[in-house]
Amino acid sequence: MDKSSLMSDGFTLMLFGMSFVFIFLTVLVFATGLMSKLISRYERNVGVIPEEGVPSPTAVIPHHEHPHSSSASPADDATVISVISAAVTKFRSRHK
């Protein structure tokens, strides 16, 4: 290989290579962005309470007539508080 063609080959490889690296990674940036957007849309529902309400736990008998109503009544709170405090008392008595 003569010297001038080596030089021009090197130059071509530099231009070609550098632009390809940039093109590849640019495509990757967009593909990754798109992927993240799709997944976050898909996952948006995870951890959010569904509109029809959460079914009440079977071990607790609901005290009110509309178990699926979204607004919490004072009686509801009282049940929750009593259940939690019972659990806390039991936990403390066991771990003393």
Next chain:
Amino acid sequence: MENILHLWENTGLYQMQPGQGIMIAIGMLLLYLAINKNFEPLLLVPIGFGGVLANIPGAGLAEHGGILHIFYSVGIESGAFPLIIFMGVGAMTDFGPLLANPRTLFLGAAAQFGIFATLMGAVVLSTFGIFDFSLADAAAIGIIGGADGPTSIYVASKLAPDLLGAIAVASYSYMALVPLIQPPIMRLLTTEAERKIKMVQQRHVSQREKIIFPLLLLLLVAFLLPDAAPLLGMFCFGNLMKECAVVDRLSNTTQNSLINTVTIFLGLAVGSKLSADKFLDLTTLGILLLGMIAFSIGTASGVVMAKIMNKISTKPINPLIGSAGVSAVPMAARVSNKLGLEADPHNFLLMHAMGPNVAGLIGSAVAAGIMINYVTGG
């Protein structure tokens, strides 16, 4: 009397050539750097010891049929060892920071400029008759600028097996020297105020994204650049094993026992290339010098790119993370973090710098694929 003479002629002392003596000393120096100075000990201990073994006069460990030569032909000539290492690196890599801020991929791309600039440098040097590098040699030397040991060894074994010893030693020693080489360049190119820039907290990246990303990358490689498929394919495979969380046993083996086993043999096999007749000439010196230049240009172009992105983008980008675009994972990211802390003790850049760091790994594998494609096909 004849027997004694025969015994004497078989001793190392009688057969020793000056070159071998020097190479044994260099091997010992590598061991000293590894053990006493803690420079990449995981690699320099096997490489240094392999270098000493390869130069034992008369034993022929690195010659045809010798054990080191067998390691070399099984693992490096075939390209297997660097690929297995890449799989292990994939299994240790967390793409989270990259997924949280995909634009850092541009930093990883910019830092690859060092590779191509050095390729050009090597070509210019041989045009003026200072060295005699072919295009393939120049490409293999340039890849040192990626600061990625396995990639350098892979490319060198494909394009310039004669230069493999020097290229491997250069690329691993520059990986070890990252904390010394990079900071002056980074300080030179950034102002105090730029170094104090705080970056926005990264968003949470879900497990699903982390599982899909390696598959996405693999598909892109398959479509666009099949020549990078061996390196990036193994990398993605390792990463998928880690992230999918259903094959923890395989992933643990890949990250630990397998990569360690292969590192031992890779090191010894690279060491076997440190034989006096191949290593002790001016070309090696040229490679070490060009590698250093490659690495510095890569660092500089990463920082400059980060400065440009900071100007354009709405979210602030600290230019210090640009230097992490050279792949040396995770040293380069640690250096960015250290300089950030120096400027402002509350500025933690480590996680932000891991993004470009991993991007650099992908970038240099892509660059390697292009070089192999162009040189072997063109």
